[in-house]
Amino acid sequence: DIVMTQSPDSLAVSLGERATINCKSSQSVLYSSNNKNYLAWYQQKPGQPPKLLIYWASTRESGVPDRFSGSGSGTDFTLTISSLQAEDVAVYFCQQCYSPPFTFGGGTNVEIK
């Protein structure tokens, strides 16, 4: 299984400031055939299912604000919220879709400082 490790576990950021979440996979999730990284990011608010934010490591899902961006390749990835808004308070998960079992990171709790 590919192990996904997120850091930090928790993050407190002031409104309008940048939030950065890291995700590391135990092996590369880069498909050489199409040069795509099969890494996704989700946002989960209390009492709600996860919401897909980003796939292929950096492609925003339709309707996702552009303050959310993803970067990285191979085994190291980052989700950045460029200017934290109150509605961004949530837990964020990464997921590899490179090979089954499709594993998730442990989650990062983002709150307002």
Next chain:
Amino acid sequence: QLQLQESGPGLVKPSETLSLTCTVSGDSISSSSYYWGWIRQPPGKGLEWIGSLYYSGSTYYNPSLKSRVTISADTSKNQFSLTLSSVTAADTALYYCARHLRPSYSNYPFDYWGQGTLVTVSS
């Protein structure tokens, strides 16, 4: 608008079988060519992919659960189901059904999710 809704017993006794159904509306699971999956989340914890199914019957299961899991589809009712046998307290979780993002491929994330149903394993 695509909607998914999980249903099933909220309480299951240890050693018994957990059975859940996901009813899909707004799309046909047999004609849309998507993969459909189950994911679970123990209270206050992270997410675990259980398995995914294509309407034709092709399935992928998490090896950690494979000996106990079956996912199947009832295309006439536009539903797909999860059964998990020999449950223990460790199977207590919020169970979600969801759709994979791209048609015909299972190696994409989930874009549509149900609201989830809590299943507690307890005598």
